[in-house]
Amino acid sequence: GDSVTQMEGPVTLSEEAFLTINCTYTATGYPSLFWYVQYPGEGLQLLLKATKADDKGSNKGFEATYRKETTSFHLEKGSVQVSDSAVYFCALSDRPGGSYIPTFGRGTSLIVHP
Amino acid sequence: DADVTQTPRNRITKTGKRIMLECSQTKGHDRMYWYRQDPGLGLQLIYYSFDVKDINKGEISDGYSVSRQAQAKFSLSLESAIPNQTALYFCATSEGGDLAETQYFGPGTRLLVL
Numbered sequence: 001g002d003s004v005t006q007m008e009g010p011v012t013l014s015e016e017a018f019l020t021i022n023c024t025y026t027a028t029g030y031p032s033l034f035w036y037v038q039y040p041g042e043g044l045q046l047l048l049k050a051t052k053a054d055d056k057g058s059n060k061g062f063e064a065t066y067r068k069e070t071t072s073f074h075l076e077k078g079s080v081q082v083s084d085s086a087v088y089f090c091a092l093s094d095r096p097g098g099s100y101i102p103t104f105g106r107g108t109s110l111i112v113h114p
Numbered sequence: 115d116a117d118v119t120q121t122p123r124n125r126i127t128k129t130g131k132r133i134m135l136e137c138s139q140t141k142g143h144d145r146m147y148w149y150r151q152d153p154g155l156g157l158q159l160i161y162y163s164f165d166v167k168d169i170n171k172g173e174i175s176d177g178y179s180v181s182r183q184a185q186a187k188f189s190l191s192l193e194s195a196i197p198n199q200t201a202l203y204f205c206a207t208s209e210g211g212d213l214a215e216t217q218y219f220g221p222g223t224r225l226l227v228l
Contacts, residue, residue: 043221
């Protein structure tokens with residue numbers, strides 16, 4: 001079945017550092033890929049998404065590129081801020097079965113220090 | 115006003131008690147979901163509903179039941195709460211029918227079972 005694997009956290013960075021959170025996936029079809037973010041005390045919200053190979057999703061300075069050859073969708077940001085401290089979830093939505101219910105990774109906690 | 119609301123936001127209960135968590139949405143979406151979040155385990159799907167007459171079990175439905183009272187309302191019940199049901203519970207909605215559709219989450223209900 002489908003699965004998503006994320007790097008374990010927490011990831012601890014200083015402000016203005018470069019961020020990479022790795023995400024790889026296994027899917028039976030040709031999935032859409034997502035990054036969701038959960039700020040403290042809140043529900044998840046969509047950060048960015050990509051629907052086909054080589055697509056780049058971007059939002060709020062974050063980027064991720066759909067790499068079909070390596071089945072990856074790594075999240076990057078060039079200069080993190082304290083306000084980026086949150087839990088980040090990689091997810092996929094696959095076509096087989098037609099339900100389009102996403103499969104989520106376990107989440108990666110990011111802590112950014114001033 | 116929030117598009118997806120959950121009540122209560124926090125709940126403490128005792129083993130064996132029946133409790134209900136409620137979810138309401140103003141997004142007009144047909145699809146609604148209940149997830150459970152445990153630290154390090156990501157999100158696990160409990161139940162989902164594609165319309166008022168369509169309710170389906172997710173990966174961890176044992177010990178839970180749901181009711182879809184209207185398009186806008188989807189309730190989760192714990193018939194006889196046990197301590198390992200202590201978790202953060204999220205309701206979510208989506209429009210449906212699109213591989214790249216976004217899920218919209220409520221703020222969560224933090225449940226403690228003593």
